[in-house]
Amino acid sequence: MTAIDLDATSPKHLADKYAIVGVGETEYMRGNGSGRTTRALGVQAIRAAMNDAGLKPGDIDGMLSYSGNDSTFSTFMAGDLGIRLNFYMDVHGGGSSTEALVGIAIGVIEAGLCKTVAIYRAMNGFSQVRIGGTGARSAAPINGDQLHARAYGWQSAGQMFAPTFMRHMHDYGTKPEQVAMVKVIHSEHASNNPKALYKKRMTVDDVLNSRMICKPLHLLDCCVETDNGNCIIVTSADRARDCKHHPVLIRSVVGRCCKPRIDMHYQHGPISTVAGHYAKDILFPNADVKPEDIDITGSYDAFTFTTMLQLEDYGFCKKGEGPTYVSDGTMRLGGKRPNNTSGGHLCEGYTHGIAMVIENVRQLRHDVDDSCPIGPDGKRQHTYDYREGGCRQVKDVELSANLGWAMPGTGSSMIMRRA
Amino acid sequence: MALQGTHLGMNLTVDDLDIENIAYFGHCAKHNFHLQRCDDCKLLRYPPTTACPFCTCLESTWVPVEGKGSVHSYGEVHHGIQPQFQKQTPYLILMVDLDTQKGAPTEHDALRVVANLVTPEGQLTSADQVARVGIGTRVQMVFSDLSPGLSLPQWTIDESVPQPKPWRYPE
Ligand SMILES: [Zn+2]
Numbered sequence: 235m236t237a238i239d240l241d242a243t244s245p246k247h248l249a250d251k252y253a254i255v256g257v258g259e260t261e262y263m264r265g266n267g268s269g270r271t272t273r274a275l276g277v278q279a280i281r282a283a284m285n286d287a288g289l290k291p292g293d294i295d296g297m298l299s300y301s302g303n304d305s306t307f308s309t310f311m312a313g314d315l316g317i318r319l320n321f322y323m324d325v326h327g328g329g330s331s332t333e334a335l336v337g338i339a340i341g342v343i344e345a346g347l348c349k350t351v352a353i354y355r356a357m358n359g360f361s362q363v364r365i366g367g368t369g370a371r372s373a374a375p376i377n378g379d380q381l382h383a384r385a386y387g388w389q390s391a392g393q394m395f396a397p398t399f400m401r402h403m404h405d406y407g408t409k410p411e412q413v414a415m416v417k418v419i420h421s422e423h424a425s426n427n428p429k430a431l432y433k434k435r436m437t438v439d440d441v442l443n444s445r446m447i448c449k450p451l452h453l454l455d456c457c458v459e460t461d462n463g464n465c466i467i468v469t470s471a472d473r474a475r476d477c478k479h480h481p482v483l484i485r486s487v488v489g490r491c492c493k494p495r496i497d498m499h500y501q502h503g504p505i506s507t508v509a510g511h512y513a514k515d516i517l518f519p520n521a522d523v524k525p526e527d528i529d530i531t532g533s534y535d536a537f538t539f540t541t542m543l544q545l546e547d548y549g550f551c552k553k554g555e556g557p558t559y560v561s562d563g564t565m566r567l568g569g570k571r572p573n574n575t576s577g578g579h580l581c582e583g584y585t586h587g588i589a590m591v592i593e594n595v596r597q598l599r600h601d602v603d604d605s606c607p608i609g610p611d612g613k614r615q616h617t618y619d620y621r622e623g624g625c626r627q628v629k630d631v632e633l634s635a636n637l638g639w640a641m642p643g644t645g646s647s648m649i650m651r652r653a
Numbered sequence: 654m655a656l657q658g659t660h661l662g663m664n665l666t667v668d669d670l671d672i673e674n675i676a677y678f679g680h681c682a683k684h685n686f687h688l689q690r691c692d693d694c695k696l697l698r699y700p701p702t703t704a705c706p707f708c709t710c711l712e713s714t715w716v717p718v719e720g721k722g723s724v725h726s727y728g729e730v731h732h733g734i735q736p737q738f739q740k741q742t743p744y745l746i747l748m749v750d751l752d753t754q755k756g757a758p759t760e761h762d763a764l765r766v767v768a769n770l771v772t773p774e775g776q777l778t779s780a781d782q783v784a785r786v787g788i789g790t791r792v793q794m795v796f797s798d799l800s801p802g803l804s805l806p807q808w809t810i811d812e813s814v815p816q817p818k819p820w821r822y823p824e
Binding site: 367381383386388404409448500502 | 660663664665666667668671674678698699700702706725726727728729730731732733734735736737738741744746748759761762763764765767768769788805820822823
């Protein structure tokens with residue numbers, strides 16, 4: 235039996251047993267940057283998520299974070315907030331970490347190590363360690379295995395993924411103007427998100443006329459580097475009932491599922507296929523739902539292409555039909571299955587995936603933070619008018635899927651449902 | 654012994670403990686392209702690794718491999734990220750399927766070796782050469798000498814064979 239034949243779909247008894255009860259973030263910043271440490275960003279985000287859940291420092295006893303040598307560890311966050319921890323761990327990683335850490339949180343709570351876990355990502359991705367790879371990451375010496383990549387100017391995420399994107403265009407006739415629609419639609423969503431850094435609605439021509447970075451990626455095919463802190467809080471469904479908001483339950487999680495030869499995954503083709511091809515066989519059986527049951531998606535948009543490739547390989551459309559799926563209005567607010575209703579990493583800000591989970595939690599609460607008026611009961615009165623500056627709440631949303639991306643060969647995912 | 658060199662002003666090193674890369678680049682320095690062949694299952698592999706990714710065998714033998722193949726995919730960089738590459742744009746990142754062992758052990762597998770498009774002398778090419786190359790272009794390996802003992806494998810257009818019309822990003 236090879237690794238990919240292993241059945242990872244046994245723990246169905248965990249579906250709906252855990253919940254995300256608190257979400258919080260700082261503002262998304264560029265320009266002069268955040269003007270504060272990643273410690274400050276993390277503390278502010280965790281505090282916001284605790285307040286959102288109605289939890290006090292004594293209610294949190296677990297902490298998880300992820301970073302790439304560009305953040306501050308859990309011990310400082312817990313200390314600042316007077317949280318005594320029964321469990322914590324800081325892991326290495328960027329995109330795809332959020333969903334994987336939710337899986338770890340469920341595992342350690344289930345194992346009795348702690349009862350409520352705060353997961354955070356705090357980064358100055360614009361003003362300190364540039365996520366695009368300029369600055370410190372470019373200056374680092376090139377050693378050993380890196381001679382097979384960085385020595386060839388093959389270093390940044392866009393450069394590393396370009397062969398996958400280009401091969402998809404070759405294999406399936408994917409057109410630049412189809413992929414550009416991902417940016418167009420996410421920018422429409424961002425225009426209804428007061429938090430979003432880039433709120434301007436973009437056109438296909440805007441994308442195609444922006445300067446070429448690394449073919450096939452124009453500037454506007456790429457996400458925005460920002461400074462920000464974000465946090466989600468995971469606890470049991472039982473405890474979730476005592477928290478402030480309508481519970482959002484976790485139905486299934488896939489954590490950093492890989493293609494073969496993850497050290498150099500291009501050795502095993504088709505290189506236009508990504509990790510979702512494998513992850514879907516864990517995600518949907520564990521949740522006992524099918525792609526067509528999902529109301530909204532959060533398909534990671536480090537680039538326009540990453541959103542499209544994942545929607546294809548997770549089975550929201552047939553392989554090769556991604557270009558049509560992302561350009562025919564399906565994933566627009568008001569469409570059949572809106573994607574990244576916050577504007578995502580292309581427009582709201584770059585958080586390595588955690589903000590896309592936060593957005594779907596708010597959607598499932600039927601309480602996204604748009605500009606709709608707040609009623610006498612303190613809840614937003616959503617208009618479902620998706621014109622610029624208007625509503626971004628999806629009507630009657632019950633099930634969401636987050637599709638996290640680390641690289642073509644590695645991805646994580648999570649299905650959540652409204653209790 | 655550890656290898657050191659500079660390429661476009663970037664410092665490149667291979668530590669002595671990294672015996673697989675030391676061996677690989679040792680052959681490159683002599684302008685020979687060698688890969689590890691598993692002593693057990695006999696499959697070649699790239700990049701250099703400790704174990705055979707097909708059977709876990711720890712023993713391997715370095716064997717000469719023909720440095721010829723066709724472009725499987727590529728990225729064309731117009732905005733350099735590393736400062737040393739910013740003056741070199743546009744440059745090509747070519748992912749090349751070696752002819753040797755293509756389609757094995759499964760139909761989608763190949764030994765895919767990434768390098769830049771260079772002149773036959775090993776220098777990064779001009780924009781008009783970049784525009785000639787796409788998926789399907791036939792290429793052959795040459796070496797860029799960085800320092801005594803350290804050379805980088807590179808790809809150049811194979812002018813000795815008829816070229817198929819390459820697939821390129823639509824202009
Ligand atoms: Zn072997």
